[in-house]
Amino acid sequence: MKSCARYWCNKDSHCKMSILPYGRQCIDEDDIQAVNEVLRSDFLTTGPTVPAFEKTVARFCGAKEGVAVSSGTAALHAAMAAFDVGPGDEVLVPAMTFAATANCVLYTGATPVFVDVCRETMLIDPTDVRRRFTSRTKGVVGVDYAGQPCDWNALREVVDGRDAFLLADACHSIGGAVSEGTVGTLADATVFSFHPVKQVATGEGGMVVTDEPAIAESVRRFRNHGISTELRQREKAATWYYEMVELGFNYRMTDIQAALGISQMRKLSGFLERRAAIAKQYDAAFAGSPVSPLEMRTDVNSAWHLYVVRVPHRDEVFSYLRSVGIGVQVHYIPVHLHPYYRKQMGVGPGLCPVAEQAYEEILSLPLFPAMKDDDVSRVVDEVMKAVEG
Numbered sequence: 440m441k442s443c444a445r446y447w448c449n450k451d452s453h454c455k456m457s458i459l460p461y462g463r464q465c466i467d468e469d470d471i472q473a474v475n476e477v478l479r480s481d482f483l484t485t486g487p488t489v490p491a492f493e494k495t496v497a498r499f500c501g502a503k504e505g506v507a508v509s510s511g512t513a514a515l516h517a518a519m520a521a522f523d524v525g526p527g528d529e530v531l532v533p534a535m536t537f538a539a540t541a542n543c544v545l546y547t548g549a550t551p552v553f554v555d556v557c558r559e560t561m562l563i564d565p566t567d568v569r570r571r572f573t574s575r576t577k578g579v580v581g582v583d584y585a586g587q588p589c590d591w592n593a594l595r596e597v598v599d600g601r602d603a604f605l606l607a608d609a610c611h612s613i614g615g616a617v618s619e620g621t622v623g624t625l626a627d628a629t630v631f632s633f634h635p636v637k638q639v640a641t642g643e644g645g646m647v648v649t650d651e652p653a654i655a656e657s658v659r660r661f662r663n664h665g666i667s668t669e670l671r672q673r674e675k676a677a678t679w680y681y682e683m684v685e686l687g688f689n690y691r692m693t694d695i696q697a698a699l700g701i702s703q704m705r706k707l708s709g710f711l712e713r714r715a716a717i718a719k720q721y722d723a724a725f726a727g728s729p730v731s732p733l734e735m736r737t738d739v740n741s742a743w744h745l746y747v748v749r750v751p752h753r754d755e756v757f758s759y760l761r762s763v764g765i766g767v768q769v770h771y772i773p774v775h776l777h778p779y780y781r782k783q784m785g786v787g788p789g790l791c792p793v794a795e796q797a798y799e800e801i802l803s804l805p806l807f808p809a810m811k812d813d814d815v816s817r818v819v820d821e822v823m824k825a826v827e828g
């Protein structure tokens with residue numbers, strides 16, 4: 440059997456991945472073994488591995504509770520329900536994010552209100568949050584863009600005394616921290632994604648972590664059709680009786696996914712270190728060049744989901760890099776510019792000028808733990824060639 444020359448590909452025979460991706464999971468034999476064990480066990484879902492994964496993640500970020508669900512998007516949706524968001528409410532969301540951050544507001548019948556971001560960091564701008572706050576604002580969702588935590592202190596000041604929630608969309612930032620604490624403890628509730636491009640992979644998967652037992656309880660109900668007790672509780676109490684008390688969904692995570700998650704969590708610190716080292720290598724290489732990385736706030740530890748730079752002639756640079764097998768990406772098209780939002784909400788260009796301008800200039804470079812130093816150098820060389828040519 441011919442071995443694949445590209446180490447980031449797991450295949451032995453032929454590699455279909457001819458391009459260095461911007462992000463990719465890191466799976467080893469321990470992960471495969473962990474999944475195998477669940478496959479041989481009694482429970483593929485609603486078993487003991489899901490709560491074990493929840494405990495692992497909650498403990499890692501210093502939160503009291505974790506509730507695993509089927510995706511980051513499901514976690515956002517469940518969090519909206521836990522905060523009782525519904526028709527007539529407004530929820531403030533940054534314009535520069537993945538569509539799911541705003542979609543979850545629409546799922547509830549409420550209205551997402553787009554907030555602009557800070558130019559240097561792409562993080563939600565607390566001043567603009569204050570400006571767009573109304574009597575209908577039910578809460579604020581901050582996105583820890585690229586892995587850097589938002590200015591949660593400033594956001595807390597805006598909502599203080601206003602009876603509004605703070606939700607962290609931390610799908611980029613598991614393992615990140617600021618001087619006040621770890622991601623997972625900085626907002627009223629925090630949402631993670633375990634999509635393969637994120638720091639911890641379960642295939643699909645997500646989690647809500649919180650210190651509020653009522654929020655955790657609500658998410659547990661919501662992921663299970665709105666049923667007020669879970670199967671394992673009923674088994675313990677030897678009863679068949681259950682009540683559906685609200686309209687929920689089947690957003691459960693399987694034990695197969697949770698086993699992979701537990702195994703991945705053991706390696707998270709190493710993953711984060713490697714991501715930070717790659718980012719440092721990029722930083723050093725681009726210093727003083729026309730390639731400008733995002734800025735870091737003081738006293739933050741980024742979880743480095745993405746390495747985002749601004750480059751001149753972005754579209755040409757993008758095309759060139761793709762043509763030489765470097766899988767750059769653009770994160771993100773501002774949500775209010777998507778056709779659905781334009782049509783459905785009557786929003787469009789001009790609403791969040793900083794995000795719109797940034798969208799023309801940004802590029803995400805490959806960043807994942809299995810990248811070798813040589814790959815990083817190759818990306819740097821090609822990026823420099825592209826911006827200079």
Ligand SMILES: *Cc1c(COP(=O)(O)O)cnc(C)c1O
Pocket residue numbers: 510511512513536537539540582608610611631632633634643644645
């Ligand atoms: C990945 C991501 C999501 C959605 O997570 P899924 O697990 O893919 O559903 C939501 N918000 C942000 C900012 C993300 O990056």
